[in-house]
Amino acid sequence: MTGVSPETIRSEVRKLRGEVPDSVVEELERTLLRVGKERAITAEALQRVIEAVKEAHLSSLVEPGEAVGTVAAQSIGEPGTQMTLRTFHYAGVAELNVTLGLPRLIEILDTRRTPSAALMTVYLEPPYSKDKDKARAIAQEIEMTTVEDLISEMETDLMNMQLLLSLSRSRLRQKELTPSKVKEVLSRELGPKVEINVEETKLRIKAAESLSELRRLAARVRKIKLKGVKDVTKVVVKKEGEEWVIYTEGSNFAEILKMKGVDKKRTTTNNIREIEEILGIEAARNALIREMSSTLREQGLEVDIRHIMLVADMMTVKGEVRQIGRHGVSGEKSSVLARAAFEITLKHLLEASLRGEEDRLRGVTESIITGNPIPLGTGSVRLVMQGGRSERE
Amino acid sequence: MQTAELGGFGIFSVRKYTKFEKARIIGARALQISMGAPVLVEVPKHLKSSVEIALYEFEKGVCPITVLREPPGES
Numbered sequence: 461m462t463g464v465s466p467e468t469i470r471s472e473v474r475k476l477r478g479e480v481p482d483s484v485v486e487e488l489e490r491t492l493l494r495v496g497k498e499r500a501i502t503a504e505a506l507q508r509v510i511e512a513v514k515e516a517h518l519s520s521l522v523e524p525g526e527a528v529g530t531v532a533a534q535s536i537g538e539p540g541t542q543m544t545l546r547t548f549h550y551a552g553v554a555e556l557n558v559t560l561g562l563p564r565l566i567e568i569l570d571t572r573r574t575p576s577a578a579l580m581t582v583y584l585e586p587p588y589s590k591d592k593d594k595a596r597a598i599a600q601e602i603e604m605t606t607v608e609d610l611i612s613e614m615e616t617d618l619m620n621m622q623l624l625l626s627l628s629r630s631r632l633r634q635k636e637l638t639p640s641k642v643k644e645v646l647s648r649e650l651g652p653k654v655e656i657n658v659e660e661t662k663l664r665i666k667a668a669e670s671l672s673e674l675r676r677l678a679a680r681v682r683k684i685k686l687k688g689v690k691d692v693t694k695v696v697v698k699k700e701g702e703e704w705v706i707y708t709e710g711s712n713f714a715e716i717l718k719m720k721g722v723d724k725k726r727t728t729t730n731n732i733r734e735i736e737e738i739l740g741i742e743a744a745r746n747a748l749i750r751e752m753s754s755t756l757r758e759q760g761l762e763v764d765i766r767h768i769m770l771v772a773d774m775m776t777v778k779g780e781v782r783q784i785g786r787h788g789v790s791g792e793k794s795s796v797l798a799r800a801a802f803e804i805t806l807k808h809l810l811e812a813s814l815r816g817e818e819d820r821l822r823g824v825t826e827s828i829i830t831g832n833p834i835p836l837g838t839g840s841v842r843l844v845m846q847g848g849r850s851e852r853e
Numbered sequence: 854m855q856t857a858e859l860g861g862f863g864i865f866s867v868r869k870y871t872k873f874e875k876a877r878i879i880g881a882r883a884l885q886i887s888m889g890a891p892v893l894v895e896v897p898k899h900l901k902s903s904v905e906i907a908l909y910e911f912e913k914g915v916c917p918i919t920v921l922r923e924p925p926g927e928s
Contacts, residue, residue, distance in 0.1 A: 523871040841877040842921040 463500025466493055472506055480517045488513055525840045529774075532767035539761035540565065556696060556709050564755045568748065569784045571775070573733050578711035580692070583726040584704060595697050595704035598721050602708060603695040604688035605635050607681050610642065614682070616674055623665040623678055632661070635687070639663065642686060649684050689715045713738050736781050744781050748772040798825040874920045875911070882916050883907035893917065 464472075473489045492509065495501065501509075522528060544561035557577045559567060567575050582602070588594045612628040627639055639658050646665070647656050655666040665681065694709035708716075711729045716722055717738070729735060730751060736744035749765065749772045756763050774789050775782050782788035790802050796812035796819050812819075819826060824834045833839040870878065886892060887903035893915045900906050910916045 523873065525871055525873040838873045838877050838880075841874050842923075843877055843881050843918055844921050846917045846919055 462502075463496060464503050464506055466496060468503070469493060469496055469501070469506060472510060476510065476514065479514060484513065484517065525837050527836045528770060530836075532770045535767045536756075536763055536771065539756060539759075539763055542761065543756075543759045556694065556707055560755070561759055565752065568732065568751050568755065569771075569775075571732055571781050571783045571788075575731055577709070578691075578729065578731050580708040580711045580713065580716060580729045581727065582706040582708060582716055583723040584706070585721055585723050588721040589703035589705075589723070592697070592699075592704055594721075595706065598719070599695040599697045599706045600636070601687070601719070602689050602692050602706065602716065604690060604692050604710070605637070605686045607642070607646070607684045607686060610635065610637065610686070611682075614678065616678055618671070618674075621666070621669065621674055623663075623674070623681060625663040625665070625681070627661045627663065629661055637686060645686050646681070646684060650681075689719075692716075732781060741776050741779055741781070745772050745776045748775060748781070793823070795819050795821075795823050795826050797821075797829050798823050801825045801829065870920070878916060878918050878920065879904065879907045879911055882910060882918050 469492050470489060473485060473492060476485050476488070488509075492501065492506070540562065543565065545563070556579060558564075558579060559575065559577045563576075582598075583589070584595055584598065588598055607625070610627050610631050611625050612631075613624075613626040615624040615626075616622075617624055627642065632638065639661055643656050643658050643663060646663070647654065650656075650665075657664040657666075665677070689712050691710040691712045692708045696707045698705055698707060711731045711734060713727075713729045713731070713734045714737075716727060717724050728747070730747075732744055732747050732751065735747045749768050752768045752771070753763065753765060756768075771784070775784065778792075782792070784790065786803060791799065793799050793802075796808060796817050800806075800808040800812075821827060821830055821832065822835060824836060827834045827839075883903040883906070886906050892906055892910065894910055894913050896906055896909060900909055907916070
């Protein structure tokens with residue numbers, strides 16, 4: 461018996477495109493080609509396999525009316541009970557501060573503007589990613605250095621109303637800075653009225669008139685950024701497979717993307733708000749999915765990605781990332797009764813009545829409150845009687 | 854299986870009845886039959902309950918009840 465040629469297999473399988481996901485098409489093609497080498501596949505068998513795949517795909521689709529939201533909530537909620545409640549510090553790769561488990565999941569769903577442990581993964585472009593020293597150099601450029609990081613001592617000279625900074629030589633060398641460079645930055649930051657004198661590694665700053673002003677100045681000087689990217693407090697260079705990758709604590713995505721040598725396609729942050737602002741809503745959706753599933757996976761919990769995608773979709777449909785909760789998905793429901801059932805019942809009802817809001821009673825919550833069948837599953841079906849004999853034939 | 858008035862909403866169309874639709878159709882038809890509605894096919898003797906008869910009718914494709922589907926959209 462002769463089998464069909466690999467070309468026929470390919471062209472026949474590719475006809476499935478559009479009906480079945482591409483990944484399934486590709487897998488089917490690969491498997492059929494492999495099997496085809498070992499033994500002959502007849503044209504009839506090929507058709508039977510393709511039909512079976514089509515059938516299996518169609519029957520695995522979720523049916524209209526299925527309560528997918530509830531199923532998603534349960535599917536994430538149940539494994540959620542097994543997650544760590546503790547926030548781990550300095551866990552995982554390279555001693556970076558990471559939030560894990562339930563606290564992180566809550567943080568993602570709340571879409572806090574600044575996550576408690578912002579992290580960036582900075583990928584580099586070829587010449588830099590292959591060479592440790594070049595990667596190090598970029599990492600140096602990224603890491604934020606403040607005056608505080610350099611001084612070994614800071615005195616407030618009350619007699620002359622001056623600040624006396626002693627810079628550490630070793631740290632200056634490490635950060636590739638000189639006292640005169642520090643002076644330059646300081647005078648730019650503090651304005652021309654402030655007088656700064658350099659004596660070897662000591663800086664004398666004259667400006668204050670009163671004691672309280674001197675104290676304020678001291679606090680301000682400590683925080684002045686000398687070099688690096690704002691908010692990036694710690695940098696770790698690590699080899700990942702063949703390339704060097706920079707991990708940072710603290711996130712400033714916009715500034716990092718502007719830097720030379722940074723691979724803009726792969727570099728990422730765990731701050732979803734930042735991604736939304738810089739890359740847009742679709743990227744934010746992907747980031748939400750990625751962050752949620754990796755948080756769950758780290759805890760050894762496998763949640764089907766479709767549940768997570770549904771949550772991410774709900775959070776992003778309106779064109780901006782909304783949190784799950786009071787100021788987002790739950791709090792902005794169109795139905796008054798649904799909102800009242802969620803939180804602060806009286807306030808919602810009162811305000812709705814003042815505004816003359818209308819409730820179409822089409823959601824689950826409203827239907828339950830009013831004692832109607834819920835519009836899900838069998839409750840979403842509208843029956844009609846078919847007319848006379850002629851129509852039935 | 855009845856397929857007549859189903860589908861028609863582009864990628865949202867489903868060619869067959871969903872399990873929910875099937876349940877409602879058979880349920881409603883069984884109620885009619887139990888209250889004395891004429892059965893539309895010759896029913897084999899071994900079928901006893903109204904639900905069994907409704908199911909048989911449904912499978913034969915003569916069940917006079919169908920569903921109205923609305924295009925997905927605002928809820």
